[in-house]
Amino acid sequence: MSKFLKFNVDLDSFIDELNKRVEENNKKIDELLKIKEKTYSNFVKPLGMMDEYLEQFFTPLSHINSVNNTEKTQEIYADSLPIITEYSTKLSQNLNIYKAYKEIYSNEKNLNQEQKKVLELNIQNFELSGAHLDEKTKERLQEINIRKSELSNDFSQNVLDATSAYEYIITDERDVEGIPQSDLLDAKFEENGVTKYRFTLQMPSYIAYMTYGKNEKIREELYRAYVTRAPQNEQIIDELLALKNEMSRLLGFPSYAAYSLASKMAKDEKSVINFLEKLLINSKEQAHAEIKELQEMAHKPLCSFDTAYYSELLKKEKYDIDEELYRVYFEQMSVLNGMFDFLNKLFGITFKKTDEKLWDEKAFSYDLYMEDKLKARLYLDLEARKSKQGGAWMNNFQTHCIDEKGNKQLASAVIVCNFPPSSENNPSLLRHDDVVTLFHEMGHALHHMLSSVDENEVSGVNGVEWDAVEFPSQFLENFAYEPHVLKLFATHYETKEIIPDEMIEKLVRSKNFLSASGMLRQLEFSIFDFKLHTELYQGDEVQNLLDSIREESALIKPPSYNKFQNGFSHIFAGGYAAGYYSYKWAEVLSADAFFSVVDEGIFGSEIAKKYLNIVLSRGGSLSMEKLFKELMGREPNPNNLLRLNGITI
Numbered sequence: 001m002s003k004f005l006k007f008n009v010d011l012d013s014f015i016d017e018l019n020k021r022v023e024e025n026n027k028k029i030d031e032l033l034k035i036k037e038k039t040y041s042n043f044v045k046p047l048g049m050m051d052e053y054l055e056q057f058f059t060p061l062s063h064i065n066s067v068n069n070t071e072k073t074q075e076i077y078a079d080s081l082p083i084i085t086e087y088s089t090k091l092s093q094n095l096n097i098y099k100a101y102k103e104i105y106s107n108e109k110n111l112n113q114e115q116k117k118v119l120e121l122n123i124q125n126f127e128l129s130g131a132h133l134d135e136k137t138k139e140r141l142q143e144i145n146i147r148k149s150e151l152s153n154d155f156s157q158n159v160l161d162a163t164s165a166y167e168y169i170i171t172d173e174r175d176v177e178g179i180p181q182s183d184l185l186d187a188k189f190e191e192n193g194v195t196k197y198r199f200t201l202q203m204p205s206y207i208a209y210m211t212y213g214k215n216e217k218i219r220e221e222l223y224r225a226y227v228t229r230a231p232q233n234e235q236i237i238d239e240l241l242a243l244k245n246e247m248s249r250l251l252g253f254p255s256y257a258a259y260s261l262a263s264k265m266a267k268d269e270k271s272v273i274n275f276l277e278k279l280l281i282n283s284k285e286q287a288h289a290e291i292k293e294l295q296e297m298a299h300k301p302l303c304s305f306d307t308a309y310y311s312e313l314l315k316k317e318k319y320d321i322d323e324e325l326y327r328v329y330f331e332q333m334s335v336l337n338g339m340f341d342f343l344n345k346l347f348g349i350t351f352k353k354t355d356e357k358l359w360d361e362k363a364f365s366y367d368l369y370m371e372d373k374l375k376a377r378l379y380l381d382l383e384a385r386k387s388k389q390g391g392a393w394m395n396n397f398q399t400h401c402i403d404e405k406g407n408k409q410l411a412s413a414v415i416v417c418n419f420p421p422s423s424e425n426n427p428s429l430l431r432h433d434d435v436v437t438l439f440h441e442m443g444h445a446l447h448h449m450l451s452s453v454d455e456n457e458v459s460g461v462n463g464v465e466w467d468a469v470e471f472p473s474q475f476l477e478n479f480a481y482e483p484h485v486l487k488l489f490a491t492h493y494e495t496k497e498i499i500p501d502e503m504i505e506k507l508v509r510s511k512n513f514l515s516a517s518g519m520l521r522q523l524e525f526s527i528f529d530f531k532l533h534t535e536l537y538q539g540d541e542v543q544n545l546l547d548s549i550r551e552e553s554a555l556i557k558p559p560s561y562n563k564f565q566n567g568f569s570h571i572f573a574g575g576y577a578a579g580y581y582s583y584k585w586a587e588v589l590s591a592d593a594f595f596s597v598v599d600e601g602i603f604g605s606e607i608a609k610k611y612l613n614i615v616l617s618r619g620g621s622l623s624m625e626k627l628f629k630e631l632m633g634r635e636p637n638p639n640n641l642l643r644l645n646g647i648t649i
Contacts, residue, residue: 003409003410005398007060007359009064011072011076014080015079015083018057018058019083021053021054022054022083025050025054026087028046028050029091032047033097038100038103038104039108040115040119043100044115044118044119046404048118048455048457049456051456051457052399052401052409054084054087056397056398058084059395060397061073061080063395066389066416067360067381067387067388067389068360069388069389070387077153078150078153081146081149082146082149082150085148086146089141089142089146090142092125092131093129093130093141094131095131097126097131098123098126098127098131098132101126105119105123113621114454114455114621115455117458117621121457121458122457124262128251128259128262130250130251133250140246148243148244151236151240152240155233155240155573156573158229159229159233159390159566159569162201162229163390164387166200167198168198168199168218168222168225169197169198170187170196170199170218171195171196171197173195174214175213175214175218177214178214179209179213180208180212180324180327182324182429184197185426186205186420187199199222201225201226202418203384203390204419206226210305210309211309211312212309213309216305216306219305220305224559224561227304227562227563227564227567228561229567230566230567233567233572234542238539238542240572241256241532241537241538241542244256244577245536247259257269257530257533259578260577260579261578263465264466264467264582265465265468265585265624266467266585272581273530275584275585276526276527276530276581277527279523280520280523280527280553282642283516283520283645283647284520285516286515286516287516287517287555289516290514290517291556294307294311294314297314298310302556303556304556304559307556314513315510315513318510318513319509319510320506321506323431325503326431326503327429327430327431328494329490329493329499329503330434330435330489330490331427331491332382332383332419332430334490334491335438335489336382336438338488339438339442339488340366342485342489343446346603346605347450347616349368349375349450351378352369353365354367358379358381360381363381364379365377365379366378375410375449375450376400376411376412376413376450377398377410377413377449378414379397379413379414379415381414382415382419383421383428384420385421388416388418389416391418392415392416392417392418392441393416394414394415394416394441394444394445394448395413396411396414396462398410398412399411399448399456399459400449400452400453400456400459401453401455401459402454402455403456409456411451411460413444413448415441415442416441417434417437417438417441419438420434427493436477436480436481437477438480439477439479440474441473442473443477444469444473446472446476446616447472447616447619448460450617451616451617451619452617452618453618453621458619458620458621459619459620459621460620461619463620463621464620465623466575466576466582467579467582468589469586470582471586471589471590471593471615472590472615474590475590475594478591478644479594479602481508481511482598482602483504483505483508484602484603485602486499486504487504515647516645518645521554522583522584523553523584524549524553524554525568525570525580526580526583526584527549527553527581528546528549529568529571529577529580530581546565584641588636588641589624589628589636591641591644592632592640593628595640595644596632607632615628
């Protein structure tokens, strides 16, 4: 019998089965509360595993809705959200469970570190959910949570629908001159004997024209379509912000930002704003120089829809580097197998492909072995298709732990990307950015799969502070530029020739091309997100806030029709509200650890071994602040973030 659950979902019976499981859980909760002598093992552990099992039932639905989105998956997913949200809200507000957890934490003397952390996080979660408040307030908080989940789902679906609905058809061959052959093949179709090219807002297609398309009017048309997607999300943003503000105040916080920081590494709002604004100041001078160089290349004032195109031209001129020439060395399966080889050399882990049938013929799975023992399973769905959410992400499915019966459960994780699709005659050839993305998501997956923690609630990515969760992903992505690592997989897909040293040198030299400008863009997102949640903004105030931040951060002013926020799914449909700064916060940790491994020669590095045994294997069982100090023997050095990005001050 397999140690891993099937990624199956029966849409027809899902809601009935979900209701049944929720009802059974509620009965179990009542039974557990009747126990007179409550302990960690007879009370906390069973409750924690109930959450794990419900999550395992729900994850396949949310996953399928993201990767094979249909009207039916949308309907079932939307119908399930109020059920799940009502159940989890009531559970997190249960005063009797809250009191029991506090008593166990105070009275049980032989708790280990993992168990203490589970109790600490749960007690904090109860307090952040209002378990100690009156019934009327709890009811309102429950209403808010249900509505928030519905709005976030609507936001995400609106973006997907708008992205899928748009296409731009080109009939003039001159308008596609300079576009890479592999992208042209994806865009090309015949209609009434006429060759045409279809470009969409799906990432591989959109990026191809914005980067290589010579026709400025078409670039602007595509850009306008992209930054004006889902205008109906303006109303959703207003309602979400109002609900989050109300929720925070009911829980005793002055703002959603303050509420959010209660469970993060960053101590207070001032620390976050100071961190971001200092980075902004340190990056600005170099960013100005970069944009000046770009404008000299364009011989005209730059618009937002010009930057990718002229950046590619400047990159070719400055570094003699043509992104398209690299793609033949980055065939998808070669990159994947090479990454596995690298991870074997770095951490001693191996991956073996399974013959499991999954949700799409392009999806597949691997079993992960450590010291010849089965450790975890990894699912991969890497290619773009119309019914799939854009972007890239990692989802956890099963969590490594010892269950309530004393049996070991192994971990499993899913990586989803949107790489150029392969066909019978054409392989999926990646851009180097895609390679970096794959390494990034693999970093998340390893954090979850390599856990050795026994308590599911603090195992893998569970229990890790949100502003530390990007540390392992960013740490791993940095190796996608290391020559010794690239040579493990960068082979020509036809000739099998290893990528020449000269090409690697050019790639490494160009790594920090326009890096200060890129830093400003990420800081714009981070500052906007954080300030947006420090007080209540509504209607035009949202755009006015973004415009005021852009005065400091955007060296090329976006057009007035740019409504970027309507597609900012990270904060309005994901978990990054008042937390987008986490990418840069965690990058301080990842840059510091990465340079330490590189300084030791990468393979055979003692820091790499410690990183596996301290950071990856211990999940959320200790704060990342403590884990980092144990790893490095000191506090993080923020200057390594600037060094990583090639920013000199």
